[in-house]
Amino acid sequence: MQKKRLIPFKITGIDSLGQGVSKLDEKVTFIPKTAIGDEGEAMVMAERKGVTFARTVALTLAAPDRITPACAHFQDCPSCHFQHLPYERELALKSESFERLFRKFSMPELEVVGAPERYQYRNRIQLHYSLRTRRLGMRDPQTFEITPIPECLIGTPEIATGLRALYQNSAWLKEAPADKAEGHVELYWVSGELRKSWNRPYAEGGFTQVYETMNRRLKDLLTEHLTLKVAGAGLLDLFAGNGNLSSALKYPKRLCIDVYRPARGGDFFDQDLYAAGALKAVQLELAKRALTVDHIILDPPRSGFRDLRVWLEALKPRIVVYVSCDPHTLARDLQGITEYEVTRSILLDFFPATFHFESVIFLERKG
Numbered sequence: 001m002q003k004k005r006l007i008p009f010k011i012t013g014i015d016s017l018g019q020g021v022s023k024l025d026e027k028v029t030f031i032p033k034t035a036i037g038d039e040g041e042a043m044v045m046a047e048r049k050g051v052t053f054a055r056t057v058a059l060t061l062a063a064p065d066r067i068t069p070a071c072a073h074f075q076d077c078p079s080c081h082f083q084h085l086p087y088e089r090e091l092a093l094k095s096e097s098f099e100r101l102f103r104k105f106s107m108p109e110l111e112v113v114g115a116p117e118r119y120q121y122r123n124r125i126q127l128h129y130s131l132r133t134r135r136l137g138m139r140d141p142q143t144f145e146i147t148p149i150p151e152c153l154i155g156t157p158e159i160a161t162g163l164r165a166l167y168q169n170s171a172w173l174k175e176a177p178a179d180k181a182e183g184h185v186e187l188y189w190v191s192g193e194l195r196k197s198w199n200r201p202y203a204e205g206g207f208t209q210v211y212e213t214m215n216r217r218l219k220d221l222l223t224e225h226l227t228l229k230v231a232g233a234g235l236l237d238l239f240a241g242n243g244n245l246s247s248a249l250k251y252p253k254r255l256c257i258d259v260y261r262p263a264r265g266g267d268f269f270d271q272d273l274y275a276a277g278a279l280k281a282v283q284l285e286l287a288k289r290a291l292t293v294d295h296i297i298l299d300p301p302r303s304g305f306r307d308l309r310v311w312l313e314a315l316k317p318r319i320v321v322y323v324s325c326d327p328h329t330l331a332r333d334l335q336g337i338t339e340y341e342v343t344r345s346i347l348l349d350f351f352p353a354t355f356h357f358e359s360v361i362f363l364e365r366k367g
């Protein structure tokens with residue numbers, strides 16, 4: 001086997017995926033779990049398009065704000081990115097990452113809502129397994145290596161108990177479907193019960209936000225911002241799931257849209273929003289219900305909603321609230337929308353210890 005190459009590094013920035021950036025000898029290297037000021041030696045893991053991806057082997061100079069990570073798995077686990085820094089620093093890095101992306105937009109000052117707890121917050125967790133390597137844990141997206149995480153700190157206490165039970169005496173090996181050598185298992189806490197599903201699509205049992213306290217904050221924020229504006233207004237809640245974001249808002253008329261299998265009745269309409277003809281189908285449904293769209297709330301998956309501009313031109317809502325778990329697709333989707341002004345932009349930290357966060361953008365129709 002070829003020996004891996006070692007290179008020196010000096011971290012001068014952090015990118016939007018939480019990786020440290022080193023630029024020595026005009027060469028750019030990305031190294032996860034590093035901090036600005038770190039210097040040392042790293043092992044090259046991959047090289048693509050003139051850019052190097054590496055992992056720390058030794059630190060010769062540690063950044064002054066480094067702290068000891070709380071989780072024993074942090075250094076090897078690919079899922080957390082910032083445990084080696086104080087939470088305030090993590091939040092500042094997330095804000096900087098958002099502001100970098102939206103530099104070219106005309107935006108009000110970013111409001112930042114930090115999380116009350118950095119650990120024990122996730123009510124849903126997905127692990128990968130391999131019967132070949134007899135490993136269960138988090139899978140590295142580059143190397144596909146699986147790191148076992150029996151003592152993971154991110155899950156709620158109920159999830160942590162479920163995790164430990166899976167690892168105890170390798171219990172998972174007896175539970176994993178023998179006919180699938182590689183797959184995943186999801187542990188989730190719903191209706192006061194811990195459930196487990198093997199090799200099912202993500203969010204088995206219907207999507208729910210993973211951090212309940214932050215979800216309440218988000219809904220409070222929407223209520224505070226929209227309550228005085230809902231009188232007489234019609235709402236279109238896109239990528240609505242179970243109607244989580246709009247249920248408390250008391251719109252006289254609302255239509256929630258998602259891929260509901262099986263279809264649900266009442267305010268819920270089953271439609272693949274990425275399908276060609278989705279806008280037409282929704283317009284027909286709105287006409288049937290005599291619903292004029294004054295407000296839109298949308299909360300798409302990470303892939304975002306490329307067609308937003310076209311939908312706004314067709315439906316002309318007065319207010320739009322875009323809730324996004326990926327600021328890159330959010331920035332893409334907001335481009336070219338000139339009929340609306342951003343009135344508030346908010347970062348809510350739904351995913352502490354990782355580089356992920358939620359953004360909420362309020363838009364109002366000009367004129």
Ligand SMILES: C[S@@+](CC[C@H](N)C(=O)[O-])C[C@H]1O[C@@H](n2cnc3c(N)ncnc32)[C@H](O)[C@@H]1O
Nearest residue numbers: 207239240241244258259272273274299300301
């Ligand atoms: C980030 S979740 C938001 C759910 C909801 N707003 C909430 O707060 O619980 C994204 C939602 O998009 C839905 N979704 C994914 N792909 C879709 C598609 N092609 N068409 C319609 N909805 C889709 C998922 O089912 C999921 O409920």
